[in-house]
Structure formats: structure tokens, C-alpha cells
Amino acid sequence: MTTLIAGIETDRLRHFATREAIRFAASRPNTQAALAAGDGAFLAGVPMHWMRDWPMPFALLVESAKGARITDVDGYRLDDFCLGDTGSLFGHSPAPVAKAVAQQARRGLTYMLPSPDALEVGRLLTKRFGNFRWQIATTASDANRCAIRVARAVTGRPKILVFNGCYHGTVEDVMVALADGQTVTRAGMVGQVANPAAHAVAVEFNDIAALQAALAAGDVAAVLAEPVMTNCAMVLPDPGYWLAVRAACDAAGTLLIMDETHTVSSGLGGWARGNGLQADIFVIGKSIAGGVACAAWGLAPEVARRFVAYDLTRTPGHSGMGTTLSGNPLQFAALRANLGAVMTRKAYAHMEKLAARLEAGLAAAITGVSAPWHVVRVGARVEFICAPGPLRNGSQALAAQCPPVERALHLGLVNRGCLIAPFHNMMLISPMTKKRQVDRLIGAFVEVLAELFD
Structure with a gap:
């Protein structure tokens, strides 16, 4: 046979x-x-x-x-057709980016201080992706880690909800999966000691009832999601699904983090903006600087206000967010060129x-x-x-x-x-x-x- x-x-x-x-x-x-x-x-x-x-x-x-x-x-x-698996979504070495990188290399590569390009980049990020208060990271993994910390800080809640089969970079907090209906730590992680399943919950994509039930416990700070699942095999949302998710998050006091690192391929501004979905926190990585390692995360104005209020009350010192080389002038030169002249x-x-x-x-x-x-x-x-x-x-x-x-x-x-x-x-x-x-x-x-x- x-x-x-x-x-x-x-x-x-x-x-x-x-x-x-x-x-x-x-x-x-x-x-x-x-x-x-x-x-x-x-x-x-x-x-x-x-x-x-x-x-x-x-x-x-x-x-x-x-x-x-x-x-x-x-x-x-x-x-x-791999294009650095999205890192070179806009092609290898787009001419405006290559020129901007070469020019910036002669002026310095990293300062720990902003450059004039940074101010224009803030305007371009808002023009392309919507009204958010931005921060720069080096990878989408870093940006998602920061988004999770902010969500927990402003809500006072410990858990993050993700969809079974998702991948948001090497973010230990959400390395979970579903097994027999229970959230468990994803198998195969190297040297894992902490149990991510203690502070994360996984549900199936397109199952609004499961999401509502998980949010009903009142301990979920944020839903972290791609608007279209892309990291296992592509799964499209059912019609009306994201409107229902947005409503469920609002009812539960849970924030919605949109990770559009891959779905920026869907159109100018990403899937959420193109489909009228408002995120509370927006994450974008890989391709936005035309191949230079860079990512960004942004807070909707009300979330930004809440975070500023929280930040004033915390003990001064290490926040657990940010790396020395993030926000360097090479990134801003590439971002300005790519967002302004390539991503059109x-x-x-x-x-x-x-x-x-x-x-x-x-x-x-x-x-x-x-x-x-x-x-x-x-x-x-x-x-x-x-x-x-x-x-x-x-x-x-x-x-x-x-x-x-x-x-x-x-x-x-x-x-x-x-x-x-x-x-x-x-x-x-x-x-x-x-x-x-x-x-x-x-x-x-x-x-x-x-x-x-x-």
C-alpha cells in the first residue's frame, strides 16, 4: 500500500x-x-x-x-523572496537608505544622545502608523518586552494573553502554548528556569468566547497579538473578529498590543490601521529601517499619560527597559530615509x-x-x-x-x-x-x- x-x-x-x-x-x-x-x-x-x-x-x-x-x-x-525574512522587505540596500547610512557613518555611529534625524523620525512614525508616543528599540523582541512591561505597569496586572502557536520574538514572558486546554510553557526552550505559564495565558486565535473567558478573570494586562498569525502558517482573522477582541479588551480593562513586525507587509501603515483597528500599544520591527537593525514601540496617548503618571511614582533606577545601542543615530538616519522615501x-x-x-x-x-x-x-x-x-x-x-x-x-x-x-x-x-x-x-x-x- x-x-x-x-x-x-x-x-x-x-x-x-x-x-x-x-x-x-x-x-x-x-x-x-x-x-x-x-x-x-x-x-x-x-x-x-x-x-x-x-x-x-x-x-x-x-x-x-x-x-x-x-x-x-x-x-x-x-x-x-525571503528578504531576510522581512528585515529587507523593501529590498536589499534601498538607495536612499544606503546613502543615508554612508553619510551618517562619517558623522558617528552611536552617541547615547538623539540626532536631528530623530525628531523627523518621530513625525514619520506617526504619519505612517498613527498617533502614538514612540520609543526606539533594536529588535522587535526588545520592543515587545518593553510593551509588556508598560502594560503590566499601567494596569497593575500580571498576565499577558497570546494566541496558541504565536511567536513574538525571543520574549520569555509569552513562550507558552495550549496543551489539553491548559496553558503550559512551550517545549524546547534552552536553559529555562522560570515558568512563563504562571504569568501568561494562551487561547486559540479566532475563538472570541475563549478570549472573553480568559479576560473575565480580571488579571490580564494585555493581549499581545499579530493581526494575522504569520509565524506558524498564516491564519487570517474571521470577519468581525478584531472588532470583538477590541470590545472585549475595553470591557475588561485590558490593553491591546499589536505586533505588526510581519503584517506591515499588508499595506502602508500596517494591517490594523488599514482595517480601522486601534491598538493601545503598537510594535513594529525588522523592516522599518530598510535592513538596519531597528524596531519601535508606541503608546496611544491615553496609555502614554497613564505610564507617565506611573513612572513618576516608581523608585528611581533601572527600569528593565532599553539597551545602550538602541536609538543610535545610524538607526535614525536609516529610519528617516526608509520611512520617508522607500515605504511609500x-x-x-x-x-x-x-x-x-x-x-x-x-x-x-x-x-x-x-x-x-x-x-x-x-x-x-x-x-x-x-x-x-x-x-x-x-x-x-x-x-x-x-x-x-x-x-x-x-x-x-x-x-x-x-x-x-x-x-x-x-x-x-x-x-x-x-x-x-x-x-x-x-x-x-x-x-x-x-x-x-x-
């Missing part, structure tokens, strides 16, 4: 994956030699341990990146048009081989999911993941000149992405599916 995985015969999948791994390794002798020469200096052989988790036999070494393409040390040019309505129109083309092409390819898969899109972010859809919550999203198929397919796309995000089947369109690049990706996807399903 033939065994299937995501609709593919297991023997066929194994043969394809083995062949593609051999093809990749044979085509990159310079990469292998360089990795071998540098082996031993880095833990796990790479600067960040998760770089070894790419679905290739060994990591690529990038020689350069420009626009929506990267070139590796073996001279292969790859159409880049025209750019988003281009991204949306090509993302719709990609969505249609992938869906047609899936239909063409009768695969039990589906495609989902949020603005410039597109994802194929190796299971029927649509998905409604994190449990379904986690169950839909199919690592053996995904790894083989990712590697097959790399061997055909297309790079997508490593940890799920996500693709991004930048303002620099060309129609011919989208068509090449669709063609490569069609070719791989034909080998897996015919």
Missing part, C-alpha cells in the same frame, strides 16, 4: 529530496571550502545557531545582495500587484496537480501551505506543517534559483521585485510539483 505525505508518495519524496541535496552540494564547492576553513570559530559553525536550520545540506554564504536578488560565493544569483504608497501598490500574481500562479500550480494544499496572502506576503485550508487557529496551523515536504520543496526551489523563507513556506514581494522574478518562481514551483505529484 502506497504511503502518502501531504498527498505525495513517500518514496517519490525521498528520491527527490536526496537528488536535490546532492545537486546542491555538488554545485557549491567554494561554499563548502569556505565553511570548512572557518569551522570551529562559531558555535555550530554559524554566527547564529538557527542559521543551520535552513533546508540545505549546509548554509549558503552570501557574497552580496541588491534589490531582490542575492549572489552567493559560488556565483549563483538567487531571486530572493507607490511601493506598496507594486508589491500588492506582484503578490497577487504570485498567489494566483501558486494556486494554479497546486490545482494543476490536485494537491491537497492551499495558498494564503496578506498584502505582499504569500504562503503556500501543504494542507487543505483555510486555517482558523494555531493548532490547525501547527498540524498543517509538513517539514519533510517543505524542506525538499525549499531545496528544489533553491536549485532552480529561488530563495524563500526557511522556517515556513513564506514569500515576500519587495518594491524592487520584478515581474520576471515572480514568473520564474511560479515556473520553478510548477516544475517541482510536477516531479513530486506526476
Whole structure:
């Protein structure tokens, strides 16, 4: 009896994956030699341990990146739909950002004091994302940690509610999951001592009754959420869901933190602003400085007023928020250039048009081989999911993941000149992405599916 995985015969999948791994390794002798020469200096052989988790036999070494393409040390040019998994959402080295960074580098890299650019950045952040009182961080993880502290401070409550299957960066406070209806500490965390489940609660996305029940206890300071779940497999909100969440938070005295680090791909200003949803605290990271490490978090005016009042009463000293290099002038130069000259309505129109083309092409390819898969899109972010859809919550999203198929397919796309995000089947369109690049990706996807399903 033939065994299937995501609709593919297991023997066929194994043969394809083995062949593609051999093809990749044979085509990159310079990469292998360089990795071998540098082996031993880095833990796990790479600067960040998760770089070894790419679905290739060994990591690529990038020689350069420009626009929506990267070139590796073996001279292969790859159409880049990973885009630093959102960090380079607006393309690699946008000209205004590259120019601003070069100019600022000659004036100094960090001062622990604001620069004139900072004042303009505050205005641009408000113009792009709404009326918030801003602070700068270096990563979205940092920004979310600060948002959580503020929420607990102004409400006097200990707990943070998140959605099962979510990921908001390396934020220990919310590393929880649902198991048999109970909130538990997420498995796999390194060196974990404290129990995050003691001060966090997880519910399923799109389940308003579960959220209302959790808020009824009166101990939840904030709901921390992406407006669209993106970090397991993309899950869209049901119609009216966020209006109901907003009303539930207001009734319970709970703050709503919108983490739009990924959903900034949905349109100018992010998903919440585009859909009329008012956040109490807004978090944005990765892409806002055009590839320079930077994030921002902002408080709605009333929350800011409450925090200022709280801050006046606390004991002077360490707040637990902020890092020395955050808010440096290099960040502000890049932010000013990216927010003002790169992150524009025209750019988003281009991204949306090509993302719709990609969505249609992938869906047609899936239909063409009768695969039990589906495609989902949020603005410039597109994802194929190796299971029927649509998905409604994190449990379904986690169950839909199919690592053996995904790894083989990712590697097959790399061997055909297309790079997508490593940890799920996500693709991004930048303002620099060309129609011919989208068509090449669709063609490569069609070719791989034909080998897996015919």
C-alpha cells in the first residue's frame, strides 16, 4: 500500500529530496571550502545557531545582495523572496537608505544622545502608523518586552494573553502554548528556569468566547497579538473578529498590543490601521529601517499619560527597559530615509500587484496537480501551505506543517534559483521585485510539483 505525505508518495519524496541535496552540494564547492576553513570559530559553525536550520545540506554564504536578488560565493544569483525574512522587505540596500547610512557613518555611529534625524523620525512614525508616543528599540523582541512591561505597569496586572502557536520574538514572558486546554510553557526552550505559564495565558486565535473567558478573570494586562498569525502558517482573522477582541479588551480593562513586525507587509501603515483597528500599544520591527537593525514601540496617548503618571511614582533606577545601542543615530538616519522615501504608497501598490500574481500562479500550480494544499496572502506576503485550508487557529496551523515536504520543496526551489523563507513556506514581494522574478518562481514551483505529484 502506497504511503502518502501531504498527498505525495513517500518514496517519490525521498528520491527527490536526496537528488536535490546532492545537486546542491555538488554545485557549491567554494561554499563548502569556505565553511570548512572557518569551522570551529562559531558555535555550530554559524554566527547564529538557527542559521543551520535552513533546508540545505549546509548554509549558503552570501557574497552580496541588491534589490531582490542575492549572489552567493559560488556565483549563483538567487531571486530572493525571503528578504531576510522581512528585515529587507523593501529590498536589499534601498538607495536612499544606503546613502543615508554612508553619510551618517562619517558623522558617528552611536552617541547615547538623539540626532536631528530623530525628531523627523518621530513625525514619520506617526504619519505612517498613527498617533502614538514612540520609543526606539533594536529588535522587535526588545520592543515587545518593553510593551509588556508598560502594560503590566499601567494596569497593575500580571498576565499577558497570546494566541496558541504565536511567536513574538525571543520574549520569555509569552513562550507558552495550549496543551489539553491548559496553558503550559512551550517545549524546547534552552536553559529555562522560570515558568512563563504562571504569568501568561494562551487561547486559540479566532475563538472570541475563549478570549472573553480568559479576560473575565480580571488579571490580564494585555493581549499581545499579530493581526494575522504569520509565524506558524498564516491564519487570517474571521470577519468581525478584531472588532470583538477590541470590545472585549475595553470591557475588561485590558490593553491591546499589536505586533505588526510581519503584517506591515499588508499595506502602508500596517494591517490594523488599514482595517480601522486601534491598538493601545503598537510594535513594529525588522523592516522599518530598510535592513538596519531597528524596531519601535508606541503608546496611544491615553496609555502614554497613564505610564507617565506611573513612572513618576516608581523608585528611581533601572527600569528593565532599553539597551545602550538602541536609538543610535545610524538607526535614525536609516529610519528617516526608509520611512520617508522607500515605504511609500507607490511601493506598496507594486508589491500588492506582484503578490497577487504570485498567489494566483501558486494556486494554479497546486490545482494543476490536485494537491491537497492551499495558498494564503496578506498584502505582499504569500504562503503556500501543504494542507487543505483555510486555517482558523494555531493548532490547525501547527498540524498543517509538513517539514519533510517543505524542506525538499525549499531545496528544489533553491536549485532552480529561488530563495524563500526557511522556517515556513513564506514569500515576500519587495518594491524592487520584478515581474520576471515572480514568473520564474511560479515556473520553478510548477516544475517541482510536477516531479513530486506526476
